[in-house]
Amino acid sequence: MTEWTTIVGLEVHAEMLTQTKMFSACPVVDSVMAPPNSAVDPVSMGLPGTLPVINMQAMDYGMMVGLALKCDIPPFNQFARKNYFYPDLPKGYQISQYDHPLAVNGYLDIELEDGTTKRIGVRRAHMEEDTGKLTHIDGGSLVDLNRAGVPLLEIVSEPDIRNSAEAEAYARKLRAILQYLGVNHGDMSKGVLRFEANVSVMHKDDTEFRTRTEIKNLNSIRSMVRAIDAEVARQIKLYNKGEKVIQATLGWDDAAGKIIIQRLKERPDEYRYFPEPDLPIVEVSREWVERVQALLPELPDARRTRYVTALNLSEYDAHVLTMDKPVAEFFEVVLAEGIAPKTAANWFTTHLFGLLNDHKVERENIGQTNISAQHLAALIKQVESGAINQTTGVKTVLPEMWATGKAPEAIIQEKGLAQISDVSAIGEKVADAMAQNPDMVTRYLNGEEKVFNALFGNIMKSLKGQGDPAVIRQILQEKLTAQKS
């Protein structure tokens, strides 16, 4: 295996979350939820005589992504027609960009598992329109044009990615940036964000790239990782057998964990690109770029650095808290409620993420659970103030919040979980425990100090776990010391 290097380039198609489509005032809808063909107009249906008009909001969004990826924004860009026949393509051509894309020559820094950073080149990002969707049924196919004409940004990386882990890091980081910019919510299952991997391998003696294949229809980052690994293995196996890799478009069967060869490319694709005569060249002024630059929010890298330097969080905590925009936003709300950053970070990484894992909820969906950031902050306050102890908070109140969405104060009251700190009440239980376990007391007095913990546990149990551990510890210590003398 070490004789071979993996070469991967990623092409990412990201729909832009605009109100209307790329070239008309037709509304953009959730194409999974909306009834088929409910968001169409003459332009997105490609009816004869219709003409495109550029959606400038989409251009702003595309430029935001370009700038976030440190791209150059050329002084003009131009739309072109990409010609091919398919029933989901109403005009018989897709309006895209070819010779003159919106953004070029950028990069994305990814964090590798060993803690180092690697720079992946971004060759270009260009605006285009999405196609419709075909559903194949018995005896035919159904065409849904809701998605046709939705603004789409295609982001093409350089072939700088060397394994599936890097591909995953690139994909996650890019998705985070799109989410931070507010231009795409990153939901791959709905197809608003789609990854295609161009994969080839290189032998250590090679001086140039070998034939590459293109894997499409990857509906999750996990699928992408598995597909790249499988394709690399397939290619190496072919070469080792003395066979060739044929240029092809591949699919991925997630259930079977198998690469499917969809279409062999005997000739390069022939799209007969030419400049779109219905649209003028888009001139990009410096003022325009500056205006969009000013719209850029704090991006994951900047926020991570801030968490480390200003909030004193560990690199790891800062990374996991900023990786998904919804998590970062949730975290910011908890901070705004007055919780100390380190305390909050600890609750997230040890308790909240654990709960999400247990329920198989993706971290990016943190905002869709029953637990609000305000409620979480309130719970942390209850623990910090000693109103309940930490174990009660984590083991009892938090799961109840998850299940019911109730405020922590209400749960504490209903279940009578308030921490017992009353010295006389605790003193009584301490005395009971010592009276019932004279042998343990004796062993402790003979120097067997770890028996202290057993006695402590005993007392906490008799207080139904609600005793204030500090008070218990103090009284127990006092009473044992008293017996010594």
Added chain:
Amino acid sequence: MTHLTDLTISDALDKLKNRDISSVELTQAHIDQIAKHDSQVQAYITVTAEKALEAAHAADTARAAGDDKPLLGIPLAMKDVLSTKGIQTTCGSQILKGYKPVFDATSVKRLYDAGMVMLGKVNMDEFAMGSSTENSGYFLTRNPWNLERVPGGSSGGSSAVVAARMAMGATGTDTGGSIRTPAAFCGLVGIKPSYGRVSRYGLVAFGSSLDQAGPMTRTVEDAARMLQVMAGYDPQDSTSMNVPVPDYLATLSGEVKSLKIGIPKEYFGAGMQPEVEKAVRDAIAWYEKAGAQLVEISLPHSEYSLSTYYIIACSEASANLARYDGIRFGARIDKGDVIETYKATRGAGFGAEVKRRIMLGTYALSAGYYDAWYGKAQAVRTLIKQDFEKAFEQVDVLMSAVVPTTAFKFGDNTEDPLQMYLADILTISVNLAGIPGMSIPCGFDNQHLPIGLQLLAPAFKEETLFRAAHAYEQAHDWHTRKPDLLQ
């Protein structure tokens, strides 16, 4: 009294304003004229008589209530390449048979908003590809001046209905001469506006960077009235220009004394029918006598215009016509498999000329050929444009024949597509340059067939054309003559 169908739009508007006539009478007269002559001329693909009478009635009611829209109650015909809401729009093609658009073209909507009464949709070369209307997917349209001859094309239905008084005016579209050629062949005024002057929204595209819609009428003043309504910026057409539209009627001063007229020597080459050349030279001589100054100028890249035009127009058309796949609208021949359905639908739905141009365009755009064909054509297009820019540094207007010949007989040019393409030799450079061009009647040949004079002006200087054309028209009576058919 003059028959109602002989009235010009201007005369009819006066009479409507004075309540001498009603729009219902005027419209009915045209419907009667259609009933009388269209079985011979065959210009209408769709007649909307009932809707027209309703609209005429509404126009009369509106006028009684004080409405005075610029074309209120005037019966007009629309070329079948302009999208009309709820009314079949075929583009002269079988592939769109039965297609009823859900929206009006902007130019049509503006005419409706100005009060027009729409009589129906008229024949054309399929997808506007042709110079004689012989490429219609429906039927031949005959020239009212001589039923054995073509009415010109591609707006041959438009020229035929106006010449035969079956409409007071019509819209045409012009990609390489398709308004001016039929206007010349039928003795009409036709103007191809500057590219970007009239919205293309709803004009079913042939060559997107060349297409423009414009009026075809019997007088210059009528053309000015129609263009006034049709012209103007449309936010739905990104290639329409956001510049003010002058008051065209106000420019009809009759003043040509200060006019500098350029005579492009390349436009008077061999192959011109002698009577055409004489009529055109006589017209130019009239301008000189009226005080205009003549300057011989050169448009050195003219010889490349035909090839440049066909590469660009066909390339754009090959993409524009890809949407006719039988999936969403129009005719479909279902073969089960999608590729086979495409082949069958397009194979049966398109005529030979359309297929020829799709193939030419597809070839010109193919990888490995793009630079040599489409790329080169775009470069030459720039040179042709610059030829005109240089010429207009010296002169206000250029004059030539519209077509080297008068209307030819059916079948004369159908065997050899190149021969047919040559009919456009004097008109296509204008579309490549994006400047306005006009055809006005300037005489007849010995077969009693009309001859057209072409006037060209710099981009967005349509008013210069109107002024020059109107002065000539006032001094001549060509526009008052009628085809024998109507005597």
